[in-house]
Amino acid sequence: MADATTGDPAATRPVVVHCIFCDTANRVDLSRLVDGPKCGDCGRPIRLDRPHKVPEGSFDQTISSAGAPVLVDCYADWCGPCRMMAPALDDFAQRYAGQVLVLKLDTDASPQLSMRLGIRGIPTLIAFEHGQERARHVGAADLRTLEKLVGVA
Ligand SMILES: [Zn+2]
Numbered sequence: 001m002a003d004a005t006t007g008d009p010a011a012t013r014p015v016v017v018h019c020i021f022c023d024t025a026n027r028v029d030l031s032r033l034v035d036g037p038k039c040g041d042c043g044r045p046i047r048l049d050r051p052h053k054v055p056e057g058s059f060d061q062t063i064s065s066a067g068a069p070v071l072v073d074c075y076a077d078w079c080g081p082c083r084m085m086a087p088a089l090d091d092f093a094q095r096y097a098g099q100v101l102v103l104k105l106d107t108d109a110s111p112q113l114s115m116r117l118g119i120r121g122i123p124t125l126i127a128f129e130h131g132q133e134r135a136r137h138v139g140a141a142d143l144r145t146l147e148k149l150v151g152v153a
Contacts, residue, residue: 013068015101017046018058025058030068033098049097051089056110062103063128069150070101070128074119076108082123085140092146100150125149 013030024041028048037046046052051073054062063070073089075082093102107114107122117126125141127134127149135149147153 013099014065015048015068015070016058016062016065017048017052017101018055018062019044019046020053023055023058025061030098030101048093048101050093051102051104054103054105056105056113059103059105059110059113062101064131066101066128066131068099068101069134069152070103071146071150072103072105072126072128074105074107074114074117074122074124074126076106076122079122081140085123085142088141088143088146091143095143096150096152100152127151 011031014027015030016025016027018025019039019042021044022039022042024039026037026040026046028037028046030048033048037048038044039046054072071092073082089102096102105113107119121138123140124136124138125146126136134151137145137149141149144153
């Protein structure tokens, strides 16, 4: 018999992301983005309906603790194809807001992590699930490719 009193625990998608303003770690439930999550320290909004810039130092924590699929765009500011595919990534982040955590990793600012991830070309898109790499794509990707990577298509 179904227990209707406990609710559905699978409906929550907790993630830990660092505030882009003050770098405080915040626990956010992706399934409740409509509530407009704010940083617990500085009070500024945490926008997860668009790619969230992740610093090297908090990457592992964010990936390993994510209770939702994660898509990471490993990019560089000078990279033409990265800029070219930015609208597709923005589109993806907006469409799957609340379901998928979309991160941007600046490879120039994160050399050690980039090496550990085996980044050999940019952009590299990596999908993570339960803290493990699920799939990756090297080179500019369109919306459909991103959906396949993450497995939401
Ligand atoms: Zn903050």
